[in-house]
Amino acid sequence: MNRGTLLADGIFFYRNTAFSSSPGGGGVLAMSDLTTTIRNSSFSENGAAAGAG
Amino acid sequence: MNKKYPVIAEIFLLVFFAAATTAHGGIFTVTKTADTNDGVCDSDCSLREAAAAAVASPETEDVIIFSPALSDTPLSITNGEIAIDDGNSLAILGFGADHLTIQRTGGDSRFFYVVLSGTLAVTGMKLTGGTGTGRLMAAGRS
Numbered sequence: 001m002n003r004g005t006l007l008a009d010g011i012f013f014y015r016n017t018a019f020s021s022s023p024g025g026g027g028v029l030a031m032s033d034l035t036t037t038i039r040n041s042s043f044s045e046n047g048a049a050a051g052a053g
Numbered sequence: 054m055n056k057k058y059p060v061i062a063e064i065f066l067l068v069f070f071a072a073a074t075t076a077h078g079g080i081f082t083v084t085k086t087a088d089t090n091d092g093v094c095d096s097d098c099s100l101r102e103a104a105a106a107a108v109a110s111p112e113t114e115d116v117i118i119f120s121p122a123l124s125d126t127p128l129s130i131t132n133g134e135i136a137i138d139d140g141n142s143l144a145i146l147g148f149g150a151d152h153l154t155i156q157r158t159g160g161d162s163r164f165f166y167v168v169l170s171g172t173l174a175v176t177g178m179k180l181t182g183g184t185g186t187g188r189l190m191a192a193g194r195s
Contacts, residue, residue: 004167004168004169004170004171004172004173005171005172005173006167006172006173006174006175007172007173007174007175007176008174008175008176009174009175009176009177010147010149010150010176010177010178011150011175011176011177011178011179011180012150012178012179012180013179013180013181013183014179014180014181015181015182016180016181016182016183016184017161017183017184042150
């Protein structure tokens with residue numbers, strides 16, 4: 001099991017189907033057991049599961 | 054989006070990783086928009102090739118940057134998610150969401166599949182067209 005860190009900074013998530021930080025989620029970033037920080041970012045016109053997960 | 058803070062963050066990250074790469078890392082420059090993979094990141098280097106080269110790098114801190122020629126020219130991901138499976142740290146530094154777009158087209162996939170024990174920083178870009186709900190478990194990774 002990995003214990004990494006993901007930082008997404010200044011990202012515009014636009015028209016993606018889904019986004020989730022949990023296993024089985026999907027979309028932009030598939031993250032496995034990472035500590036995740038999303039900052040200075042925005043979301044627009046993404047799918048129903050869009051968000052920080 | 055407030056542009057001030059991402060720029061400051063990018064500068065911080067660039068300085069941080071530049072300092073780190075002086076002794077411990079490599080810098081890989083994406084030079085093309087097409088999603089190709091000939092196994093080499095040289096003067097002809099896609100994002101996928103740069104990621105593969107960074108993952109394969111023995112260095113502990115690697116950085117992927119983008120050629121200025123790619124500003125305002127969307128990059129395509131057409132061959133599935135880009136795997137970043139690394140025990141070290143990596144920064145992917147874009148120009149800013151207003152000037153660097155990565156778009157996924159063709160089939161369903163995410164942009165990146167990330168498994169690492171270090172730190173991945175992705176900054177300054179627009180990500181559009183990502184899909185692929187459920188693929189993580191289907192791939193047997195957890």
